[in-house]
Amino acid sequence: MDLQLISLQLFSGIALGAILIMLALGLSIIFGILGVVNFAHGSFFMVGAYAGVFFLGYTGNFWWALLLAPLVVGVLGLGVERLLIRPLYGRPVDDPILLTFGLSYVLVEGVRILFGTDGVPFDTPAALRGVTNIGIGYFPTYRLFVIGVVAVVLVALWLVLEKTKVGLIVRAGARDPQIMRVLGVDIQKLWLVVFGIGIGLAALGGVLAAPMRTVNPEMGNFVLSEAFVVTVIGGMGSLLGSVVAGLLVGIVVNMTSLVAPEMATIAMFAFMALVLLVRPHGLFGKPGFGT
Amino acid sequence: MLEIRDLNAWYGPSHVVHGVSFAVRQGEVLALIGRNGAGKTTTIKSVMGLLDKVGGSVRFAGQELLPLPAHARFRMGLAYVPEDRRIVPDLTVRENLRLGLLQADSSIKESSATDQIAETFPRLKERLGQIAVTMSGGEQQMLAIARAMIARPKMILLDEPSEGIMPVLVEEMGRLFRALRDQGTTLLLVEQNVEWALNIADRAVIIDQGEVVFQADAATLAGDREIQERYCAV
Numbered sequence: 001m002d003l004q005l006i007s008l009q010l011f012s013g014i015a016l017g018a019i020l021i022m023l024a025l026g027l028s029i030i031f032g033i034l035g036v037v038n039f040a041h042g043s044f045f046m047v048g049a050y051a052g053v054f055f056l057g058y059t060g061n062f063w064w065a066l067l068l069a070p071l072v073v074g075v076l077g078l079g080v081e082r083l084l085i086r087p088l089y090g091r092p093v094d095d096p097i098l099l100t101f102g103l104s105y106v107l108v109e110g111v112r113i114l115f116g117t118d119g120v121p122f123d124t125p126a127a128l129r130g131v132t133n134i135g136i137g138y139f140p141t142y143r144l145f146v147i148g149v150v151a152v153v154l155v156a157l158w159l160v161l162e163k164t165k166v167g168l169i170v171r172a173g174a175r176d177p178q179i180m181r182v183l184g185v186d187i188q189k190l191w192l193v194v195f196g197i198g199i200g201l202a203a204l205g206g207v208l209a210a211p212m213r214t215v216n217p218e219m220g221n222f223v224l225s226e227a228f229v230v231t232v233i234g235g236m237g238s239l240l241g242s243v244v245a246g247l248l249v250g251i252v253v254n255m256t257s258l259v260a261p262e263m264a265t266i267a268m269f270a271f272m273a274l275v276l277l278v279r280p281h282g283l284f285g286k287p288g289f290g291t
Numbered sequence: 292m293l294e295i296r297d298l299n300a301w302y303g304p305s306h307v308v309h310g311v312s313f314a315v316r317q318g319e320v321l322a323l324i325g326r327n328g329a330g331k332t333t334t335i336k337s338v339m340g341l342l343d344k345v346g347g348s349v350r351f352a353g354q355e356l357l358p359l360p361a362h363a364r365f366r367m368g369l370a371y372v373p374e375d376r377r378i379v380p381d382l383t384v385r386e387n388l389r390l391g392l393l394q395a396d397s398s399i400k401e402s403s404a405t406d407q408i409a410e411t412f413p414r415l416k417e418r419l420g421q422i423a424v425t426m427s428g429g430e431q432q433m434l435a436i437a438r439a440m441i442a443r444p445k446m447i448l449l450d451e452p453s454e455g456i457m458p459v460l461v462e463e464m465g466r467l468f469r470a471l472r473d474q475g476t477t478l479l480l481v482e483q484n485v486e487w488a489l490n491i492a493d494r495a496v497i498i499d500q501g502e503v504v505f506q507a508d509a510a511t512l513a514g515d516r517e518i519q520e521r522y523c524a525v
Contacts, residue, residue, distance in 0.1 A: 168382075168386060168393070169393065172379045175379050178341075179373070179379070180390075181340075182339055182370075182371045183365060183393055183394070185393060186362045
């Protein structure tokens with residue numbers, strides 16, 4: 001096993017991590033601000049991939065699909081928050097869990113009815129096929145593209161969070177949503193927007209992942225547990241934690257599969273256990289957060 | 292300015308405030324005093340809109356507040372400094388001040404408002420870039436007050452601002468409250484530090500077991516040891 005193979009596998013890990021980051025960010029921010037553990041997050045990822053399939057078929061253009069799928073699924077997220085989750089605020093934490101858990105089944109069944117139970121193909125766009133020399137060897141161009149898109153999204157998110165009024169509200173609201181009310185912030189509006197953005201990010205992850213794996217109604221199931229592992233490692237509610245942990249989990253899974261593919265999933269959970277032993281609140285988590 | 296009539300409030304299942312009525316006049320400091328657990332905090336939380344179950348009437352600047360959510364009350368010019376301060380710990384002092392300006396009148400410019408606050412609170416001026424939680428308790432209290440006043444509210448509700456603060460800062464705070472009043476801001480000051488509160492306030496209301504038991508000019512009450520002993524002695 002040579003160094004080149006290892007570095008390419010490392011890069012693959014980053015591409016996987018990039019997808020996980022898209023999911024974990026939404027999970028983490030929704031938990032941090034709304035206090036809702038969204039068990040339907042993986043299903044929105046899957047719906048995002050199918051929305052991508054639909055818009056690709058409709059417009060014949062990958063770029064439109066990449067843009068429209070997250071927007072449309074994000075709007076669906078707004079509707080879900082407004083109609084289904086809002087009535088549950090102030091109730092015990094299990095209630096939204098049960099609701100989103102059930103919703104995930106509804107979404108999966110809905111997609112089965114509309115698109116069938118078999119997987120559907122999602123072709124890599126022509127411009128992004130093939131491989132690119134990245135100095136250490138040849139690497140699939142599409143995966144480079146995924147890493148690039150996620151990097152751009154992260155920079156944009158960071159700018160919004162650090163430099164804008166909305167960003168300040170989100171950062172402060174993640175720490176203390178109650179005090180925001182007496183500073184004049186309509187917290188319900190904040191919850192709505194945050195949920196919509198979180199779902200939009202999951203859907204973007206779904207479209208980006210579509211050419212790399214099969215698009216089928218169950219594609220959100222396993223990725224949800226991976227995303228949960230990422231948020232737990234990073235620290236629930238910490239966005240920086242989601243990014244760092246996403247990359248680490250992607251790398252751990254890919255490096256393990258280089259030596260022992262059947263151990264990849266176990267390695268991920270073992271890594272989580274290890275992190276929690278050293279830092280019980282995750283890498284960037286804070287004690288008592290979200291309680 | 293603020294008229295509370297027959298206010299009843301519940302904290303969880305317990306009925307804490309029983310038919311409280313009093314008014315705060317425009318431009319005065321009213322001290323709301325009484326023992327621990329008398330219902331002082333519950334009363335101002337009801338005014339700010341932070342409790343689930345409240346009955347009666349609370350009018351602010353002529354408008355009924357009780358049907359309105361907390362954020363709408365803030366936007367009417369009602370600010371609040373909670374007992375536990377609730378500054379956002381991992382934001383900087385400047386960012387915490389900015390939170391106070393989120394819904395402010397657009398005529399208030401952030402830079403000049405921050406400058407003005409820095410002038411009023413020299414201790415905060417040196418610490419604008421510092422993470423809020425690294426400051427002392429007194430400084431955090433000053434920040435919570437600064438955050439409440441930066442958008443120039445008509446009235447500020449203060450819940451035990453002197454609690455756990457060193458005496459020098461408490462004196463400083465007293466001067467600040469009087470200065471605010473002289474500029475036309477109305478203050479409702481909930482306090483356990485009776486002597487200090489009566490020294491600052493124009494009038495005082497005493498509540499005991501969720502009911503108003505006495506109201507008078509602060510100076511009158513300051514001279515009435517017997518009433519103070521009866522309702523405020525720990």
